[in-house]
Amino acid sequence: MTELSNMDIPKEKLILAKHYPIQVLETIGVNATYQKLHWHDVLEINLIKSGTGYYIINGQTFEFQEGDILLINSNDLHCAYETKDLVMQVICFDASWLLNIVRYDSEILHPYKEMGVHFTNLLDRNEPHMNELRSLLLEIQDEHDQEQTSYGSLVYSNLIRFHACVNRYFRREGLNRGKDSIGARQLDKMRKVIYDMQKNFAYPWTLEELAGLVYLSPSRFSDIFRRTVGTPPLLYLIHIRLEHAVMLLETSDMKITEIALECGFRSLSNFNRLFKKHIGSCPKIARG
CATH class of the missing domain: 2.60.120.280 (Regulatory protein AraC)
Structure with missing residues (x-):
């Protein structure tokens, strides 16, 4: 390993x-x-x-x-x-x-x-x-x-x-992070996954592939990731993609269909649905 x-x-x-x-x-x-x-x-x-x-x-x-x-x-x-x-x-x-x-x-x-x-x-x-x-x-x-x-x-x-x-x-004696805290090695693994997700956000990641990056089972990986980040891994991936989509809408002349594909969404309808759900408006309105 x-x-x-x-x-x-x-x-x-x-x-x-x-x-x-x-x-x-x-x-x-x-x-x-x-x-x-x-x-x-x-x-x-x-x-x-x-x-x-x-x-x-x-x-x-x-x-x-x-x-x-x-x-x-x-x-x-x-x-x-x-x-x-x-x-x-x-x-x-x-x-x-x-x-x-x-x-x-x-x-x-x-x-x-x-x-x-x-x-x-x-x-x-x-x-x-x-x-x-x-x-x-x-x-x-x-x-x-x-x-x-x-x-x-x-x-x-x-x-x-x-x-x-x-x-x-403010110094205290006997502090500890608690039995449910995430250890340094587990945090390093999440850093590895997050870095790969952000670097290759358009790739069609599966839960199994993300877990495999750090040699964990999908269920164990999902639990550690959720506790570390606050959201499930695939939802976090959607947020990364939408963040890039918003940037492209504001700074480029790319067509909305091209932006959807560039950011890793399977189809325009899927992109529109997720954009409205998480951003609160449709891509056309966001572009202004």
């Missing part, structure tokens, strides 16, 4: 400035990018400004609400879903930015390195220091947006203070 490794599956690369390797965004709702299971080469902090939803991270579901803070490691498979009126602050940064601090405080990034052992992705909302963390994240956003004198230094210092506080006040 071929060993699977994270190194075999490329991560999404976020291009950040070398002198200021951080991205600070505010998102309303959850767009297709966040709904698609992904992993990337940066560390991520989410502050839920309002509304509710849930994350699936490494096969675990974390329901979140206003005021919650989540940490996502660069190796975490994750996707987000909105349940109501979601507004979320998203901070992504290169871990190497804190390299100088690590020399003096070797534990500053332990909240990521020890995730699932001493820390959880969703920080304890009842911890008394949560308000301090929220204030630091909001100040980071204000400084980033206003770009006043020395804003980079203030963003940097608040990012350090944020992680120091998490490391001091």
Whole structure:
């Protein structure tokens, strides 16, 4: 059996400035990018400004609400879903930015390195220091947006203070992911399948073929995939195909029949039916 490794599956690369390797965004709702299971080469902090939803991270579901803070490691498979009126602050940064601090405080990034052992992705909302963390994240956003004198230094210092506080006040002993959690080897297998699905989305995959990619029975594979991604594998494949179809509708002059075939749908009627079911309108309307 071929060993699977994270190194075999490329991560999404976020291009950040070398002198200021951080991205600070505010998102309303959850767009297709966040709904698609992904992993990337940066560390991520989410502050839920309002509304509710849930994350699936490494096969675990974390329901979140206003005021919650989540940490996502660069190796975490994750996707987000909105349940109501979601507004979320998203901070992504290169871990190497804190390299100088690590020399003096070797534990500053332990909240990521020890995730699932001493820390959880969703920080304890009842911890008394949560308000301090929220204030630091909001100040980071204000400084980033206003770009006043020395804003980079203030963003940097608040990012350090944020992680120091998490490391001091949110560390827990005896944590484990639970008996139903998905192991690292199983997650690597799902990475392999997802990568192949996204690379060859037009191929007429069967459940048996997808399971065979990682040497699992169809039933076992379906269970692990559903727990990891939140949807069955063939439904996830449909979503990948529809995402490409929407892109082609918006950016190309291809006929709708050609787009349907290009994206792996068996017929135009099948494409129209699935497009309306999952996107909410017919392809002609989506094209505008």
